[in-house]
Amino acid sequence: MSLTSIRPWRTIERRKSRKIHVGSVPVGGDAPISVQTMTNTLTHDASATIKQVLACAEAGADIVRVSCPDVDSTLAMKEICRESPVPIVADIHFHYKRAIEAAEAGAACLRINPGNIGSPERVREVIRAANDHGCSIRIGVNAGSLEKHLLEKYAEPCPKAMIESGLDHIRILQDNDFHEFKISVKASDVFLAAAAYQGLAEATDAPIHLGITEAGGLTSGTIKSAIGLGNLLWSGIGDTIRVSLSADPVEEVKVGFEILKSLGLRHRGVNIISCPSCARQGFDVIETVAKLEDRLEHIKTPMSLSIIGCVVNGPGEALMTDVGFTGGGAGSGMIYWAGKQDHKIDNDKMLDHIVELVEKRAGEIEEGAKSDA
Numbered sequence: 001m002s003l004t005s006i007r008p009w010r011t012i013e014r015r016k017s018r019k020i021h022v023g024s025v026p027v028g029g030d031a032p033i034s035v036q037t038m039t040n041t042l043t044h045d046a047s048a049t050i051k052q053v054l055a056c057a058e059a060g061a062d063i064v065r066v067s068c069p070d071v072d073s074t075l076a077m078k079e080i081c082r083e084s085p086v087p088i089v090a091d092i093h094f095h096y097k098r099a100i101e102a103a104e105a106g107a108a109c110l111r112i113n114p115g116n117i118g119s120p121e122r123v124r125e126v127i128r129a130a131n132d133h134g135c136s137i138r139i140g141v142n143a144g145s146l147e148k149h150l151l152e153k154y155a156e157p158c159p160k161a162m163i164e165s166g167l168d169h170i171r172i173l174q175d176n177d178f179h180e181f182k183i184s185v186k187a188s189d190v191f192l193a194a195a196a197y198q199g200l201a202e203a204t205d206a207p208i209h210l211g212i213t214e215a216g217g218l219t220s221g222t223i224k225s226a227i228g229l230g231n232l233l234w235s236g237i238g239d240t241i242r243v244s245l246s247a248d249p250v251e252e253v254k255v256g257f258e259i260l261k262s263l264g265l266r267h268r269g270v271n272i273i274s275c276p277s278c279a280r281q282g283f284d285v286i287e288t289v290a291k292l293e294d295r296l297e298h299i300k301t302p303m304s305l306s307i308i309g310c311v312v313n314g315p316g317e318a319l320m321t322d323v324g325f326t327g328g329g330a331g332s333g334m335i336y337w338a339g340k341q342d343h344k345i346d347n348d349k350m351l352d353h354i355v356e357l358v359e360k361r362a363g364e365i366e367e368g369a370k371s372d373a
């Protein structure tokens with residue numbers, strides 16, 4: 001029996017969407033919710049862009065988007081796509097030729113709004129290139145760049161206008177018998193974005209790319225994204241996510257995973273459960289957790305670790321985690337292994353010891369997964 005079936009309050013019923021592919025990554029249907037980010041290097045600087053793509057992939061990004069504003073960028077795309085371990089999405093605005101060049105260069109997906117690229121013939125050319133090179137398309141509606149006629153009709157960016165824009169773009173692809181697409185309706189306002197996504201989710205079975213656009217800096221943007229995306233994901237909406245921060249793209253990936261981890265939708269790496277600390281703490285919780293986060297970054301195996309300052313909450317939290325440490329008195333604390341009290345360790349040796357134990361437990365989990373397969 002799965003954990004979710006015995007704890008129904010944790011169950012999230014995902015909206016049923018069609019499955020498409022972004023290169024090797026399935027999006028929609030029963031596929032895991034993928035985490036995306038976007039590079040902020042100059043795309044024509046292929047080596048800087050590849051370096052950033054690799055860092056994002058190492059942090060767990062399933063898909064990385066790269067902006068293609070000019071020919072030099074699409075020229076660099078060939079090398080970027082070849083060197084990237086994850087599928088690359090080419091971000092295109094208006095210039096249909098960049099879309100064709102990006103498809104030819106190996107992009108796995110084109111982010112382009114077919115209604116914005118001009119004549120039906122241009123649209124057909126882009127779709128032909130996508131078909132010829134196995135690219136999917138993301139329709140990316142943004143509250144900040146809605147079509148003029150919709151702004152005139154609705155007076156301001158609103159959920160109805162965004163949904164109508166999305167459905168118009170969808171129709172163009174469908175009329176051209178193209179169905180490998182996903183769609184986003186982003187806004188920087190969480191209320192607007194959430195309402196638009198909710199309406200969109202009812203109006204189409206296309207996979208949905210979630211994002212709160214221009215969310216802000218690391219702290220404010222993380223909170224805004226957690227509220228906006230968290231609310232939608234919790235109600236089952238969303239097949240792939242991008243957290244948009246004015247920060248290093250690696251941070252976007254980390255925040256994306258943390259949001260999914262909080263909702264039990266994806267698991268990756270060590271989920272550290274730690275207390276805020278107070279006068280009862282038997283060791284410096286804050287400093288220890290900061291050091292552990294750093295030293296455990298290489299662990300990709302989903303597992304949990306509790307680091308709790310004292311016995312008020314330590315044993316209870318440790319019950320539910322793979323490895324636990326609870327502060328005690330006299331410069332030492334208790335190690336828990338698979339929820340059970342195991343042995344004592346001095347505070348000054350605890351850091352290295354916990355890292356060793358987590359690595360050991362990760363190895364066991366990996367071995368178990370192999371023998372189950």
Ligand code: SF4
Pocket residue numbers: 275276277278279280281282308309310311312313314
């Ligand atoms: S677990 Fe103990 S140390 Fe941590 S905040 Fe609670 S009472 Fe304070």
